[in-house]
Amino acid sequence: MADASQKGGSLAALPGAIGKLRASFYRRCMTTRRLFTTLFSESALDDPALLEQLAHSCRTLAVDDRAGRTWSKEKGYRGYTSYASLGDLPQRDPVFADLVRALNRHVAAFARECAFDLARPLKLDSLWVNVMKRGGVHSGHIHPHSVVSGTLYVEVPPGSGSLKLEDPRLAMLMAAPVRRPDASPDLQPFVYAEPTPGAIYLWESWLRHEVMPSDAKDARISISFNYR
Numbered sequence: 001m002a003d004a005s006q007k008g009g010s011l012a013a014l015p016g017a018i019g020k021l022r023a024s025f026y027r028r029c030m031t032t033r034r035l036f037t038t039l040f041s042e043s044a045l046d047d048p049a050l051l052e053q054l055a056h057s058c059r060t061l062a063v064d065d066r067a068g069r070t071w072s073k074e075k076g077y078r079g080y081t082s083y084a085s086l087g088d089l090p091q092r093d094p095v096f097a098d099l100v101r102a103l104n105r106h107v108a109a110f111a112r113e114c115a116f117d118l119a120r121p122l123k124l125d126s127l128w129v130n131v132m133k134r135g136g137v138h139s140g141h142i143h144p145h146s147v148v149s150g151t152l153y154v155e156v157p158p159g160s161g162s163l164k165l166e167d168p169r170l171a172m173l174m175a176a177p178v179r180r181p182d183a184s185p186d187l188q189p190f191v192y193a194e195p196t197p198g199a200i201y202l203w204e205s206w207l208r209h210e211v212m213p214s215d216a217k218d219a220r221i222s223i224s225f226n227y228r
Contacts, residue, residue, distance in 0.1 A: 007224035018169060019069070028189070036169075038168065038186075038203075038204070038207060039110070040202070041106070041200070042193065043199075044198045044199055045152060046154060047102065048199070050098055050099065050198040051197065053098075054096075054154050054221075055221055056161075057095045057129075058221045058223070061080070061082055062153055065082055067085040067086075068082075068083075068085035070085060071112065074099065075199070077205075078128070078135050078137070079131045079219060081129065081131070083131040083224075086129075087126065090124070099127075102220065103200070107122055108121055109158050110202045116133060122148055123228070124227055125145075125226045126226045127223065128223070128225075129221075130221070130222045130223070131219050132219060132222070133196040133219055134214055134215060136211075137210075137211070139207065139215070140207060140208050141209070141210070142151050142206055142207065142208050146228045147204070148203070149204075149205040149225065150200060150202040150203065150224070150225055150227075151197045151201050151224045151226070152222060153201075154198075154226075155218070155221040156197050156220055157219075158216060159215040160195070160214050160215075161213055162195070162210060163192070163193040163210075164190055164210040165190065165192070165193065165203070166182070166190055166208040166209065167188070167189045170189055180205040186208055192212070
């Protein structure tokens with residue numbers, strides 16, 4: 001027969017054992033679904049020759065586009081962008097027209113992945129060049145009035161900075177605690193994409209994103225665009 005001390009030890013362990021059984025029961029009976037997926041496409045422009053031609057065209061624009069240089073300086077942009085000065089790059093330079101033909105295929109594939117019910121294929125709405133110097137940054141923003149947005153990275157020297165993607169629900173999380181560092185990427189409030197030359201990133205245009213500061217010695221060259 002067990003003595004009193006043995007009985008006491010067994011009783012003391014009972015709540016823990018019950019808790020483990022209860023947790024095991026809930027794990028077997030509870031179903032957790034992941035809802036409202038945010039898709040982010042990472043592909044590549046598999047054409048080194050076109051990438052080299054785009055780099056040359058972007059650098060030429062950064063020298064020749066006086067209106068773009070003026071706008072960039074007035075807005076405090078560290079480098080050059082054609083965002084507010086040139087809206088016809090595919091008509092102006094056949095190299096950009098070649099790029100658009102390639103982007104059309106990538107965007108169409110992404111649209112299918114998103115299960116968009118489209119009456120017609122998405123079409124390019126705008127496209128612009130970015131030549132960002134050291135210290136350049138682009139604070140958090142979205143792309144209104146578009147469906148799919150993206151960026152092609154033409155030249156990405158070491159230290160160029162990542163693309164920071166923000167959970168669109170952050171404004172509604174209220175008292176939600178922070179996530180553990182080991183949480184999966186789809187549970188993190190921010191995800192950082194590290195570009196390489198030729199990388200094409202696509203996302204739905206409502207997704208808030210930010211270009212992190214560049215610490216590269218050389219300029220980072222990219223081409224951004226919107227489809228709708």
